Amino acid sequence: MNKNDKIDIGKNVKNFSLKDQDEQSFTISEKKGKKILLSFHPLAWTPVCNDQMQLLEKNQEIFEKLNTIAVGISIDSSFSKKAWTNSLNIKNTRLLSDFWPHGMVAEIFGIFRENDGFSERANIILDEEQKVSYAKIYDIGTLPDFEEIINVLKKM
Template identity: 30%
Template sequence: MTVEVGSIAPDFTLPDSNRAPVSLSSFRGQKAVLVVFYPFAFSGVCTAELCAVRDDLASFQNEQVQVLAVSTDPAPALKAWAQAQGYTFPLLSDFWPHGAVAKEYGVFHEQGGMALRGTFLVGLDGVVTFAEVNEPGVARDQSSWKRAVAALPVS
């Protein structure tokens, strides 16, 4: 079951591309969080999506919102991809236990062993204010993310 708008976002702590732990709950009361699940580093659609975030980062990440991108790739692969693409937002590894966080959010694709394209905007209070899930190979329309971020109350 996919996490729905109005529900409390499941908390998680995952290693970033440098293996430093990042917890969703560490942002509570300070910043909203745009959690972007994607299938695989270095894949065409995922690269295009995250490059679009990189190229228009101010629309997604600012003093009120933090982007956290999550895949089931291991941290070293995420580090190489972040360096190759110039990503400055955290890429988090849901590698082990494999896909555990993606499963909690209802976006784990069992047959593929990967996350689906799930996007969740978590408010300051930990409540999901936006949720979207796309199947593998189907790119997301990020204009809905921009609208959701722009609609957040100014703190």
């Protein structure tokens, strides 16, 4: 089975709420009318994850022009995320904590790696009605191609 087949395209997403690095809630049902890019990364403080979140930050203006809310998600705690965003100088990107229940949101999408205790590296796009419209799972050590993601968003 192709690992990208784990995620059901067209599936309505169950509402969820996670805290970001500032302990602010991000509730999916409050974002209707906007596309949402959920950029899953396995663990904070690792080189590829650092680069992935810095690319999210770098492209925030483009995402906004494309009516898209782009967020990072991992199993790290909000407190760890806060220190990490400060170290990376991330100011405009919300990094969500899927810490407790551990990996709950990754599990919703079928990308929680039970044996490892973290999610796959993946980009999932929800349309304005909160249906999965695009999903790609990457090898753990592979940096996602955000130009590809931007091109997908432009076509939506």
